[in-house]
Amino acid sequence: MATQDKRSDTSDFPEIVNTDNLQSNMKPIYYSRTFLSIIGGVIAGIWGFTGFTGFVFYFVVMLAASFGLAAKAKFSADSYFDSWNRVLLDGILGGLMSFVLFWTFAYDIVHIF
């Protein structure tokens, strides 16, 4: 009903995982990364970054976000996720588009109009 079986072949992986919680744990990651991409875009636009520098700034912000998410998971991804990739890499490419949108938006408002 609420929990289902999820069997795995690896020996050190728990055989039963609460998949409801696993999926609902994806949401905070997604919200955090989207919000931080938007904030990072606005800051990059105000600061006046153009070209490559802006993308470097985005990846710096995402690195900080990954570190923060790992800290939020108390540095043990196994109790909250099925792999470290979810904490560290998920959502970075999706956030990139929001970042570029708000980056151009803020840059236009501050520097052009």
Place this chain on the structure above:
Amino acid sequence: MGLGFVVGIIGGFLIAHAAFSTIQYRGELKIMEEQFTGPPFNAVIELLVGLGLCLWAGLAVPTKFLSILPHSDENRVVSLPANLDFMVFNHRGKVLPSNPDLKLKI
């Protein structure tokens, strides 16, 4: 959660203020016909502090992670939120193989 919101809003205000002061600074540069090399120093500080506050708020405000391990204390009882008359407990019997083709012999 309330504190996270407040911190996020403060961060947002700082960033907006930095945007306004950068716009003003650019206006002054246009009058003096100089090149724009970067926002003024206090705007940069505001941007960095705002970024830090929003980073903190962006990580703290979304709900905390729920444990997925079956043997953690918070996963003992799985119950429908509306009706507590029916309670399901997580137990190791789930790991036992079950044969769905077994028929009840009446």
